Amino acid sequence: MKLIEFTSHYPDEQSCRIAFKKFREKEGILCNKCGNITHYWKKKREQWECKSCGHRTTLKSGTVMQNSKLPFQYWFIAMHLLTSTKKTFSAKEVQRQLGHKRYEPIWAMLHKLRSVMGLRDDEYLLGEEVELDEGFFKTVSLDRDKSEPLKRGRGSQQQSKVLVSVESKDAKDDYNPKKHGKKKKVKFIKMKTIVSLKKDEIKSQVDQMLENNTKINSDKSNSYNDLEPDYNLNSQVIKKQDVNKMLPWVHTAISNAKRMLLDVHHRIDDDFLQNYLNEFCYKFNRRYFDNLFERLMIAAVSYRWNYLGEEYG
Ligand SMILES: [Zn+2]
Structure with missing residues (x-):
């Protein structure tokens, strides 16, 4: 409005x-x-x-x-x-x-x-074909034990893990490179903070995100070992330089979410990261809708x- x-x-x-x-x-x-x-x-x-x-x-x-x-x-x-x-x-x-x-x-x-x-x-599940990957968002932990030294990289207490899933299909007939840019079309997305990359946690999150038998395109990772046979897992080793080609939308979504969040919220408490992601996904999923208010x-x-x-x- x-x-x-x-x-x-x-x-x-x-x-x-x-x-x-x-x-x-x-x-x-x-x-x-x-x-x-x-x-x-x-x-x-x-x-x-x-x-x-x-x-x-x-x-x-x-x-x-x-x-x-x-x-x-x-x-x-x-x-x-x-x-x-x-x-x-x-x-x-x-x-x-x-x-x-x-x-x-x-x-x-x-x-x-x-x-x-x-x-x-949360009332809607994604289906058909998705890209799945993890993103790492910079956050602060207010209840962190300060005596514990800060770790670096992916295991750091200043990085929150987020499981990201994007409905993405090869665009065929109505593909318009000027308009869509990438050779895939994206529909809906979901982002959920996760505590670990353990396969049972990933499985239970994916169960809340996707319909059974959804085709999942992903990087090869032990975290996804439990996803079969409930899902149609298509995972392959993806070289770093090919990520944008193989999983184009999941990475675009992660970088857009980071940009939206970090431009405005300079320090994000890890307890509330999910809420900010909710806002990003809600608006993205309704980007073509009228009357969002x-x-x-x-x-x-x-x-x-x-x-x-x-x-x-
Ligand atoms: Zn009554």
Whole structure:
């Protein structure tokens, strides 16, 4: 949505509250107590009342905004900022734009929205044919044992491992080198932080990313030993200089994600890397979609805060 449209649709707190009520009613209000879905609207209190048991549901409860004291307008503006460009915004910048005194609630709001993006994408699996590889992202670990010396390279505590999967097929008839650049077409992507490259961890992550029998193109690695027979594994030794040719999209995705993240977030806490990746993948997967703001709003009213874990409270 363009800024001019956003400001005319949602000029103030009241317009955001009314719009939020409409979004929720479109998705349906579920009584937390008895599971009934029909309600009266109590205008004065701005609450729904269950027609069956009388239980009240506030505007925010059962959504990503549950327990948040921030105005609706802040959430709307944050959702607009996160969906209106390919880039991202730091919590510091959003705090500055909103003129809010405290940093923490703004930071938490953005992370809750990124979590919601991840939950939405977790509902879909990739299939047919994918590229699979690991990426290494520079992060800081706030709970790292400082007495432990820093290791270098891939085992370093300052590198977080990320498993990346990209749906990628040979482009045939409609291949347009000017437009697509690479001789493969890409559809959807997933990125998941992993603790290790052990084959059982890789297998369980891949099970959550891909449909069974998906054809997986990858570099030869012992980490992938458990992927057969559930998947159709096509792994081969790939020389460093051939990586971009053999696995073109997975490496483009990794470098684009790094660029988006590192341009804005100078120090990424490893505990929150997944959320930043969620945002990158969510936007990438919807790069041809209209109305990203509304899509994110629907996700925001569909997921309860308690799915997101206590650390976001
Ligand atoms: Zn009820």
